[in-house]
Amino acid sequence: MRTLLPALAGLFACAGATLAQAGNCMDATALVHADAGVPRAAAAIASRHELRVAVAGSTSSTLAGQGGTRAAYPVTLQSALSERLPGVGVSVVNTAKPRQTAADMQAGFGQLLAEQKPALVIWQTGTADAMRGIDLDQFRAALEKGIEQLRADGADVVLMNMQYSPRTEFMIAVDNYAEMMRGVALREEVPLFDRLAVMKEWNDEGTFDLSATTKNSEMAEQVHGCIGRLLAYLVVEAVDFAKEAKQGK
Amino acid sequence: MDQPRSALTQHADVAAPSLRQAPGASVVVAARRDVRLDLFRGLALWLIFLDHIPSNAVSWVTIRNYGFSDATEIFVFISGYTAAFVYGRAMRERGFVLATARVLRRAWQIYAAHIFLFMIYMAEIAYVAGSFDNPLYAEEMGILDFLKQPDVTLVQALMLKFKPAGMDVLPLYIILLVEFPPLLWLLLRLPVLALAASVALYALSWQFDWNMPAYPSGQWTFNPFAWQLIFVFGAWCALGGSDRLAPLIRSPAVQGLAVAYLLFAFLITLTWYFPRYGHYVPRWLADFMYPIDKVNLDPLRFAHFLALAVLTVRFVPHDWPPLKSRLLWPLVLCGRHSLEVFCLGVFLAFAGHFFLVEVSDRLSAQILVSALGIAAMIATAWLLSWYKSAEGRASGSGPKQPDADLAGGEA
Numbered sequence: 204m205r206t207l208l209p210a211l212a213g214l215f216a217c218a219g220a221t222l223a224q225a226g227n228c229m230d231a232t233a234l235v236h237a238d239a240g241v242p243r244a245a246a247a248i249a250s251r252h253e254l255r256v257a258v259a260g261s262t263s264s265t266l267a268g269q270g271g272t273r274a275a276y277p278v279t280l281q282s283a284l285s286e287r288l289p290g291v292g293v294s295v296v297n298t299a300k301p302r303q304t305a306a307d308m309q310a311g312f313g314q315l316l317a318e319q320k321p322a323l324v325i326w327q328t329g330t331a332d333a334m335r336g337i338d339l340d341q342f343r344a345a346l347e348k349g350i351e352q353l354r355a356d357g358a359d360v361v362l363m364n365m366q367y368s369p370r371t372e373f374m375i376a377v378d379n380y381a382e383m384m385r386g387v388a389l390r391e392e393v394p395l396f397d398r399l400a401v402m403k404e405w406n407d408e409g410t411f412d413l414s415a416t417t418k419n420s421e422m423a424e425q426v427h428g429c430i431g432r433l434l435a436y437l438v439v440e441a442v443d444f445a446k447e448a449k450q451g452k
Numbered sequence: 453m454d455q456p457r458s459a460l461t462q463h464a465d466v467a468a469p470s471l472r473q474a475p476g477a478s479v480v481v482a483a484r485r486d487v488r489l490d491l492f493r494g495l496a497l498w499l500i501f502l503d504h505i506p507s508n509a510v511s512w513v514t515i516r517n518y519g520f521s522d523a524t525e526i527f528v529f530i531s532g533y534t535a536a537f538v539y540g541r542a543m544r545e546r547g548f549v550l551a552t553a554r555v556l557r558r559a560w561q562i563y564a565a566h567i568f569l570f571m572i573y574m575a576e577i578a579y580v581a582g583s584f585d586n587p588l589y590a591e592e593m594g595i596l597d598f599l600k601q602p603d604v605t606l607v608q609a610l611m612l613k614f615k616p617a618g619m620d621v622l623p624l625y626i627i628l629l630v631e632f633p634p635l636l637w638l639l640l641r642l643p644v645l646a647l648a649a650s651v652a653l654y655a656l657s658w659q660f661d662w663n664m665p666a667y668p669s670g671q672w673t674f675n676p677f678a679w680q681l682i683f684v685f686g687a688w689c690a691l692g693g694s695d696r697l698a699p700l701i702r703s704p705a706v707q708g709l710a711v712a713y714l715l716f717a718f719l720i721t722l723t724w725y726f727p728r729y730g731h732y733v734p735r736w737l738a739d740f741m742y743p744i745d746k747v748n749l750d751p752l753r754f755a756h757f758l759a760l761a762v763l764t765v766r767f768v769p770h771d772w773p774p775l776k777s778r779l780l781w782p783l784v785l786c787g788r789h790s791l792e793v794f795c796l797g798v799f800l801a802f803a804g805h806f807f808l809v810e811v812s813d814r815l816s817a818q819i820l821v822s823a824l825g826i827a828a829m830i831a832t833a834w835l836l837s838w839y840k841s842a843e844g845r846a847s848g849s850g851p852k853q854p855d856a857d858l859a860g861g862e863a
Contacts, residue, residue, distance in 0.1 A: 238727065262591035302594070334595050336670035339747065369813065370584050371592040372506035373805045374577060376617035376673075379746070382724075386742050389730055403507065406813070414809045416584050423588035 228410050228429035231401045235437045239392040240445030241359035247322035248442060253292040254284065256438075257319045257358075259308045260327030263366050264299035266423055274424035279431025280325070280438075287439050296321070304331045305342055309349035316356045324353050325396075325434065327363040329384055333377045342380060346387045361438060362388050362395045367402035369414040394441040396434055402426070485537065487775045487784060488768055493530040494787030494833075497794055498826055499523035504618045504801035505808070509815055510822040517725075519717040520744055520756040524621060524674070525682055529757065531625060531790070532686025535632060536639065540691055543636055552633040559629040565795045566622040570609050573616050576802050598668075608667040615666065615673070618801060621794070624674040627664075628683045635684065639691050647693070650684035653677055658748060671747070678748040682757065694765075701762050710759035717756050785833040792836055793829050800825040 248254055258264055258277045266275040281295035296319050298311075305328040315324070326349065332342050350360050364384045365377045381399050388395035406413040411426055499514040500523045516522035535555075543551035581596040598605045598614075608614035612623045638646040656662065657677035664672045689697070700706055720741070723730045744750045774780055786793045804821040811817065 238730075262594075263589075267587055267590060301591070330591055334592075335668055336666055336673075338670045339743070339745075343743065366589070366592065368589050368592045369507065369809050370580060370586075371589065371595055372809075373617060373802065374580075374595045375592060379673075383743060385724075385727070389727070390738065390742065413588070414813070415586065417586055420587040423586065426588055 227408075228405060228425075229432065230408070230410070231404050231429075231433060232436055234397060234400050234404055235433050235440075237394045237437055237440035237444045238389070239394050239441065240448050241323055241361070241394065241438070241441040242445040242449065243354070243357055243359045244323040244438070245442045245445035245449070248288065248291050252290060254288065254294075254323065255319065255321045256280070256284070256293070256295040256323045256325060257315055257321035258295065258297045258299060258325045258327065259312070259315060260297075260299035260325070260363070261303045261331050262299070262301045263330055264297060264327045266420060266427060268420065274427050276427040276431035276434060277325075279428045280434050281431075283432045283435035284438060287435055288442075299327070302331050303328075304335065304337055305329065305345040305349065306337070307331075309345045309352065312349055312352050316353070316358060321358045323359050323361065323438065325361050325363060326350075326353075327398075329377065329380045330365045330375075333365065333375050333380045339379060339383055343383055343387060346384065347391065350387075350391050350393055359441075360393050361434075361441065362393050363434070364395070364397060364399050367399050367406060367413060369406060394437060394444075396437050398430065401430070401433060405429075485534075486770055488764075488770060488772075489530050489533060490784040490787035491775065491780060492526055492764070492787065493534075493790050494783035494785065494793075496523040496526040496530070497786050497790060497797055497829065498783070500527065500621070500794070501797035501801055501825055501829065502822055504798065505804045505818075505821065505825075507808070507813070507818075508804075508822060509818045515760075517721065519714060519721055519760075520750070521753045521760065525749075525753065525757040526760075527621070527790075527794075528624070528628075528679060528682050529686040529761070530787075532628070532683035533690040535629065535683075536636060536687035536690035539632070539636055540640060540687075543633075543640060548633070548637060551636070555629055555633050555636075559626050562622055562626050562629065562791060565791060566612075566619070566626070567610070569619055569622070569795055569798050570616070572799055572802060573619065576806060577616075604667075613665060613667040618798060620673045623672070624676055624679055627676040628680055631680070632687075636687070639684075639687055643688055643691055643693060647684060647688045650681055650688075654681040654749070663747070673747055675748045681749060682754065701765055706762060707766060710762040713755060713759045714763070717752075717759075782830040782833075785837060786829050789833045789836045793833050796829055796832050797825070800828060 244254055258280075264275065264277065265271050272278065275297065277295045277297040277299075281293055284293040284295070285291075298315055298319070303311075308326070308328060312324075315321070328346070329342075331337075346362075353360050362384055364381045368375070377399065385395060385397070387393070402411075402413060405411045405426075411422060415422065499516075502508060502511045503514050503516060503523065505511065511517075514523065539551050539555050542554055577596065578599060581593075581599055584593070605614055612626070615623055635646060635650075638649070654677070657675060662677045663675040664677075666672055685693075720733065723733055741752060744752050746753065768775075775784075804825055807821055808817060
């Protein structure tokens with residue numbers, strides 16, 4: 204067994220390396236779809252040729268160590284957005300803090316709006332709430348209040364739900380919270396980045412082996428890179444959606 | 453298959469003497485155990501098992517994907533029905549004190565079973581904590597922090613406040629049983645008043661947000677103040693209520709309504725899986741319906757269960773021939789040993805998930821895990837039946853009392 208296991212591990216690592224090409228992670232665009240627009244962000248792009256984005260989130264919006272500044276999804280979001288929106292000054296600021304529930308983040312939105320003056324806020328949430336078992340009604344109330352507050356101060360919202368985490372799936376009951384986020388997004392007409400569905404697709408398709416045990420952050424960086432690019436795709440779709448809606452009127 | 457069959461007839465014989473009604477009792481207790489109860493409870497146990505395995509493709513077959521309610525409603529309703537059936541007779545024949553003692557003993561058994569499952573859960577968590585590491589999941593690994601303070605976690609678990617995901621049905625059942633004796637007393641005398649009290653408690657819990665506190669925060673995921681409604685309704689049906697409802701259930705208007713509602717729920721559910729059709733749901737309807745509250749047994753869920761029940765009673769009469777067939781026998785068997793099979797199901801869901809993560813999570817593995825799990829549930833139920841009937845024969849006397857723990861009499 205002692206010799207067999209490393210050999211097997213090596214084999215799987217090779218197979219994993221060929222599979223884990225970040226290239227085909229973009230196949231998941233089928234799951235990324237803007238059902239609502241971001242009119243404030245679209246207006247900022249049209250009138251000022253700039254898009255100030257702030258990320259509000261918890262630990263899963265960051266990466267530890269060097270990867271954090273190099274590869275966490277807010278970083279790749281900025282480069283992907285700049286690429287897709289030529290001539291627009293795109294800036295993405297990451298304000299994620301560990302263990303923040305939706306209500307915690309909502310409480311900080313006043314400060315976020317005053318300091319960053321974003322036209323768009325990526326609101327990644329739900330994980331801390333699911334882990335602590337926050338009351339679903341309170342979770343929904345925090346989401347609705349936060350969306351209202353951001354919109355009132357000139358910022359659109361894109362909601363992002365939890366990561367798909369097969370190893371901890373039976374310990375953290377995320378489904379009810381994810382369902383609630385989908386419902387709120389639909390009712391409030393907020394685009395939702397369904398990170399849960401996207402990552403599940405990657406795991407099912409073998410794009411990434413998300414139950415792999417590793418101390419190496421290589422895969423984590425690739426996953427974040429893909430999330431950043433898919434998120435940019437969603438934001439551009441939502442901007443187009445807003446433009447079409449405006450022309451429609 | 454002779455063995456379990458004889459257990460069935462044996463039980464029918466046991467139940468027969470109780471046809472004699474206690475003098476002065478105002479309520480007729482259904483005399484013979486209804487095989488349909490075991491059948492559908494067995495079905496609910498299978499569905500709960502399939503739903504409890506995270507990311508299990510096989511769980512697409514379960515009813516929660518086709519309407520508002522799921523297997524939990526069926527399980528709680530039938531548990532209420534059988535509790536009233538078994539302990540109602542005990543209370544009438546042996547008195548309030550003895551029946552209460554029996555109910556509480558049952559609650560204690562369920563508590564012990566819950567703590568046993570919690571230990572298995574802790575073992576799996578501890579294993580994951582020791583073996584899994586990935587920088588991508590720095591946040592999710594925080595769930596393991598409670599291992600660092602077992603003094604708090606274990607005490608909170610003993611107090612039924614800390615309930616890991618997937619382990620929240622048994623605590624609900626414990627609470628329902630503990631409050632059951634006085635309720636049963638009332639049900640046997642003034643059933644309508646008991647039912648009205650149950651509805652009132654349900655309404656009050658909605659009005660004032662009553663629920664039990666949970667650890668580390670939030671509240672119970674099955675609010676006992678709300679979910680008692682379906683348990684008490686089951687108990688009320690067992691104690692003569694279903695006879696009173698019979699004309700209503702048979703009326704074409706009610707059946708038409710049930711079909712229409714099930715169809716409506718099905719179409720709404722479709723929009724959850726195909727969000728692009730979501731905008732066909734009118735705004736006012738969405739505002740009225742959502743969120744459909746599982747924690748507090750949303751009226752939409754309860755109504756969905758009632759619609760299912762109406763059609764089930766209509767199309768599956770108690771003398772439905774397939775009830776005696778070998779094909780359905782495994783379900784009946786599982787339903788008959790519901791506590792053991794339920795606990796096994798929770799354990800198997802843990803084990804199945806473990807297999808899917810550690811070995812393979814391909815579709816074929818998911819089907820294999822689901823099939824093996826159900827086979828294990830059937831085998832265990834069969835073993836329990838065999839043991840009980842063998843022991844009953846060995847003692848020479850046979851089962852005298854319709855005891856709650858006998859095959860077929862379990863509440």
